[in-house]
Amino acid sequence: SQTIHQWPATLVQPVGSPLSLECTVEGTSNPNLYWYRQAAGRGLQLLFYSVGIGQISSEVPQNLSASRPQDRQFILSSKKLLLSDSGFYLCAWSPWAGDQPQHFGDGTRLSIL
Amino acid sequence: KQEVTQIPAALSVPEGENLVLNCSFTDSAIYNLQWFRQDPGKGLTSLLLIQSSQREQTSGRLNASLDKSSGRSTLYIAASQPGDSATYLCAVPGANNLFFGTGTRLTVIP
Numbered sequence: 001s002q003t004i005h006q007w008p009a010t011l012v013q014p015v016g017s018p019l020s021l022e023c024t025v026e027g028t029s030n031p032n033l034y035w036y037r038q039a040a041g042r043g044l045q046l047l048f049y050s051v052g053i054g055q056i057s058s059e060v061p062q063n064l065s066a067s068r069p070q071d072r073q074f075i076l077s078s079k080k081l082l083l084s085d086s087g088f089y090l091c092a093w094s095p096w097a098g099d100q101p102q103h104f105g106d107g108t109r110l111s112i113l
Numbered sequence: 114k115q116e117v118t119q120i121p122a123a124l125s126v127p128e129g130e131n132l133v134l135n136c137s138f139t140d141s142a143i144y145n146l147q148w149f150r151q152d153p154g155k156g157l158t159s160l161l162l163i164q165s166s167q168r169e170q171t172s173g174r175l176n177a178s179l180d181k182s183s184g185r186s187t188l189y190i191a192a193s194q195p196g197d198s199a200t201y202l203c204a205v206p207g208a209n210n211l212f213f214g215t216g217t218r219l220t221v222i223p
Binding site: 006032034041042043044046049051057059088090092101102103104105106107109 | 202216
């Protein structure tokens with residue numbers, strides 16, 4: 001069966017510090033991978049998606065970047081965090097076929113001080 | 114752009130009651146709709162996925178319906194239990210992502 005792992009679960013960082021969140025998927029090949037952010041009182045917003053190694057698409061302009069160095073690894077990064085980057089970050093995957101469900105990780109709670 | 118709305122935003126019911134959660138979407142050209150559950154501070158768990166060719170999908174005490182023409186879906190929970198307390202989200206697919214509603218926070222009171 002397929003599983004998705006995100007870490008860390010919780011992170012507290014000062015403004016201006018770098019960020020690296022990691023997501024890995026097991027039990028499948030060539031998944032579509034996604035990073036979402038869920039801000040307090042708001043719905044989930046898609047940040048990035050990837051259909052393959054090195055292929056990253058950004059949905060909204062922001063202070064963050066994403067990379068996919070391996071087929072089942074998706075990384076969310078920032079060089080300098082802003083207060084507005086606080087939120088709950090969720091990684092998700094879906095089979096390459098577009099009409100299949102998305103499966104989510106347990107999320108990372110990011111607090112910027 | 115697709116917009117997804119969920120009503121009510123919050124709902125409290127006594128244990129054992131049947132309840133209905135509502136989801137509406139503005140663009141009816143969808144090929145499926147997915148219902149998720151989110152526990153506090155946790156990720157999303159997929160509950161049901163209804164293909165556009167289906168009208169209903171059932172899993173245990175959960176029943177989801179889809180009316181594409183009116184842009185609506187409902188999630189029916191039978192004989193609610195305290196363990197059902199969570200936020201329920203519906204989502205419809207876009208070109209490369211899912212459009213989510215803001216969810217209904219359900220509390221089942223023992």
